[in-house]
Every structure is written in structure tokens, then in C-alpha cells.
Amino acid sequence: MDEVTEGVRQRREVNTYNLFYSAVTERATPALYNHGVRIPMFFPEISNPRTGVTAEPDFVLYDGETCVLAEIKSGNNIDGRDIRQMRECASIDIEAAEEALRAAQVRDRIGLSGTVTAVEPIIIYQDMDEEYLEEVREESTQFADTVDELTNHAVLMTQDYGGELRPLAGEFNDSGNLQSLLRRGIELPENPPDQLMLTEGMEHEVLAMAVADVWGEQALDHDDGIEVSRTEVRDYFAPKHNVGLTELELVFDFLVEFGACEQVENHTYRFTRDHMDAVLAVEQQVLSETVQDYLHGSEQASLTDSFDGN
């Protein structure tokens, strides 16, 4: 079956975050970490009290001088929302960035001063290269305008497995160490580690994977397993991810039915080592069939289809 399932699409989105994360690890060349670059936070909300604008980048990179606000996209489709997001990031000034780093306790945790000399918004598209950009620019003036507007606010970059993280269009505001590293390009691993398991969409499939990953793994440290309530799961993924309790209800129905955990009380579930076989199989399951279909079956839909066909 070559058709891309909903689960596969969500998995690919998650992978784009993990690929970007790998740029700081020693499997990248040069590894940003070795040049003093850290990731002090994922998915923060950074507000500028002077303008009232709040930016929500996916990643923050920081090296003691430059603060990079990075937004990661899994495709090559530039839309109006992207421009709005980068406009928000661009409106974060040095003071607002410093305040965000202070809130993230950078000085205590990272030992960097928390001083910012430049804020650089970047947006990374997974499936984009110079050739594509050139071609579509020539074909469509509207696209050309969109790119120009986007690069007014951010540097447009691309990344690829076993390929490079590198800029395609736009200019950095400043010329620090981090900017020159990004400008030169970073070679990325072919298959990065899974550190982040949620997309922005919070669909059932990716949520089931994330819940199984997080609590399935924690269960290993306890002989009797570990219990978690729906609200605890919601809080764990807050603030960036607004996980709805009704969404979680369906996801847990699926996980219980699939044998990845058991329900102990109304809204509480237990993961133990004995569930590990099923926990390990959750991803393969949700990549092949949606959580809804697993629980309620797809017969109804296909029955209607076949009637329509007649």
C-alpha cells in the first residue's frame, strides 16, 4: 500500500523536528553544540510586552549572543500562516528575547549570560531546494512575492536527511558566530534520534505514539508500573500542545483496547513492563490504520463507498 496514511504523514512531521534537533548533536558536521550553541527550550511562547505580540517558535537556539527563533515545516508549501508566524518572531526584540531566556533559567542551567545581541528568525522547509525555489519563482509572480515577503521577516532554510541544513533565501540581521555557522551549512545524519514525538496538530495517531513512548518507557523503572491520569498527560504536553481531554479519551480507549496499558480508574491508566510488547507495536499500528478505524472499524465507510459505486 503506497498511499500515505494519516499516521505516516504525522510521523514525517515529527521527523522534521528531530532532524533539526540533530544539528546540535555530535552526529552533525559541524555539530552546533561544539560551537557553543544550545537549545534552551522547545515550543516556548515569547511575548513582547511593548507590542503585545506573542511568538511561538518551535525551537530556540542560543550561543550567548544570538538567539535564533526557528519554525520547522515538513513540506515546501509557503502559506499565509507561515508569513504571520515569522512576522511574530521578527517582532521579538532583544529585550523580549532576554526576558524569555531569563524565564527559562538559562543562566542557572546553561551557564550562559542570557545576554542577546541579535534575534534571528528562521523558517526551515524540509522539501525545498534552490532549483525548486528558482523554478516556482519564475512560474508564478505571486509565489515570488510570497517568498519576498517571508524573507523580509526570516531567513528561509532547508534541511534533508543525510543532507544539509542551509539557507536558501534571505539575509541574517547580524553576523555573529551562529549566523556564519548556519550560512555555511550543517551536514545532518541520515537517521536522527527521536527526541520529540508531537506535531502541532495533536492528531490521535501521533498522540497515541507519544503517550505510549513517554509512559511506556517510564514503566520500566517501576516494578509495579506507572499510573497516569488524563489530566496529567494533558499537563505534561502543555503549554505548547493543547491536548484535549476528549481526544485523550479516544486515544486511551485505543491504547487499552490494543493492550498497551490498562484502565485502573475512571480516568487513570497503568503502564507496566508486561504491556511492552503492545507499547512497542503502537507506532506500526497507527501508521497503518487510524485510531478511529481501529476502534470503530472502517466497514461502515467502505460499505457506503460500495453502494455509491453501484
Add this chain to the structure above:
Amino acid sequence: MDIAPSDIEDKSTREVLDELIQYVVTSGEEMESKTTRSGGQTDLNIYLCDNQDYDIGELDQWVTYIAENDGITGHAENYVGEHTFSEQVIDEDISLVGISTPAKNREDEFVFVAKDGYLWVLTTVHSDWRDKTIENLLNYLPCVERLYLSADDLRELTDEVKDARVSGFTAKYHAPNRERDATLIFSGAEENDLEDAEETFDAKPTRIEFDQTNSPATAIQGSNTNEGRVTMRSVKRGSEGKAVDTIMGLTAGYQELDRQSFEVEHAPVRQELDSGFTVDGFTAVELTDPDREQATNEELIADLEENILNGNQYRYGIRDEQRKIRVYDTDHDELFDVALEPPNIILYARESTTALSLRSFVRDVYDDLDSTYSLSKSHNPVAIQ
């Protein structure tokens, strides 16, 4: 070995070694007349183990645990059923352990030394019996695991032995997926033979013998294996001090190289912040550049399933459209990820991963899948300094 507790009481590790070296001390003439290494004589062997949770004096508890824990395999249960164990505590980090085999009316003795997160087991018991007694015990104790060196590290370690020359070796070529589908074991006498074997056949050393001089004559004959065992075969009278130095140097070297290869200093740990969160830490063990043609992900997964993952130790799930395998090591209760970059295999540490599961998997790869991989580790913090 016939050791009285008083022989090793209140002694430093160095002094204990000195005591045990006496079992292999020979006169100069005997040394020179010894031209073959048949393995019949009494050797002093030291097993080096990563010690996660074994405290001196706890042997009884662990044996009971093996006997009663349902998760432990039948082999281990039979083993503890067929032997009896005694542990005489000498002081807080040294004990004298006896393993008897009633069916054969035999009792074998071992000195346990626990130090700095490592367990050393010293013995002069003959290899036939070591297999059946201590090697099995170390294999079944869940809290202890023998150190493991890649072939390159083993060579490096031997090169560092002062005044020594390679005088023999065993090397292995095992790569069933290479077109020539061969497993060969090489034994050689001289260092050049080892170089030839490596260059011609990609055979990797698993055991290296060395002769050490106290000029001009050979004074010490020893060997070491990639599975954390140092052997002193004979030591000429007068060279005991140097032999102890050699052992101390080798053990420190093993521990350091093993740590470099497998210790997870930076496991990914998630932390909540007021705004957002962090995941700090990254560790990958990379198995690269084997003597095989390019493989597809499917082929590599099939090879891993057939040779490694099929046993009792592992549960696993294939993820990310066959780009990764998440592996649960039931022996150690740890998860880790195997990322496929054919023909290379990358192990990514998860929060629960320690050296135990990484080392164990890598060892399986060398023994059962392909001995020609090179090993390296990359690791760094991500958020903190």
C-alpha cells in the same frame, strides 16, 4: 588455588594481585623451556566486569533472585540449581567466593574485588572449569556484565603494554552477509601475522597474547581478550612487581576504553520549564563501515531479526517506516533505538538506557551478525553546559 582469607585480609588490590601472582611465578629455566602455550598450566585470570548493583556479601541474595525470578531463563535457573555458592567476606570490597559442583565433587575458588563501579574476579581455576562455574555465574548475574572491547581498542590496549611484543593471537572474520559468506578464525604467532590477517581478510582480533621482557629475556607471558579477561600465564621470579604493574595498567585501560565506548553520560532527559520544555542529552553508539555491500533497510532489519532480536532477551517494534527499531532489553529493563543507515547501525540512548544494554547489543552484533564493524560513540549535552 588455595587461598586462606588471612592471605588477602586488609590488603590493597595491588597486594592481593601480588599474592595471586605467586601461582604463576616460575624460574628462568622453566620460562625458557616453555615453548608452547597449550593452556594446560595454571594461569591467573582476571575477569573485569561493569558492576551496576553488586555489593560484596550479596551473592546469596542474587542467587536466590535468579532461582526465584520468573523472568529469568531456564538455563540460569538450572545453573543455580546444580551448584552451591558460598561467599566469605574479607572486607568491604573483597570476598572469597566458592562455587561447588556436587555432581563432580568439585569446589572452585574465586576472589571478588569490588571497586569504583567495577567488579574484578580473580582465579587460577583451569579454563574447562571456569566456563562451567564463574563464566556462567557472571553471565547470569543481572547486575554485573563483563567489559567488552572492540578489536581496535583491544589492539590499542596491547600496544600500550610496556616492553611487550605480540606473540600470538586469535582473530575472527565473521560476516555472513558479505558475498563470500565466511566465518574464519585465525590463529597466529607473530604481530605481522595479525596485520596480514586484518589487511587480507578483515579479521578482527578477539584475543592477543604478549611477551613482556625485563631485558633482555622474556619475563612475563600474558594475554587479554575482548571480553574483559586478562591472563597471566607465567611470570619469572623477580618480575612480580612488573607483572602487577602490567595487570593494573591493563585493567585501567580496559575500564577506560569500555567507558569511552558504552557509558551513557548524556542520556536524553526531559525537563519542564515555565515556557516550553527541554530535552537535554544525546548519546549514540555508531557501528560503521563493515565489510559488506550496501544493504536496504529491510535487509538489515531482517539480518538483525534473524541473528540478534530473535532470542529471549529482546522485544522490539519496527518504527518510522522501517528506518528504526525500538528495542526493549528484558535482561536489563532498558529501551534504546536502533537507527538504520545501511550498512551502518546507530544505537541511540533513550532515557532508560545505560551501558549494560548498549554493550550487550553491540557484543551480539560482533558475535552473531558481523565482526567487521568499527565502533565509535558520539555524545554531548544539548541544553546545558
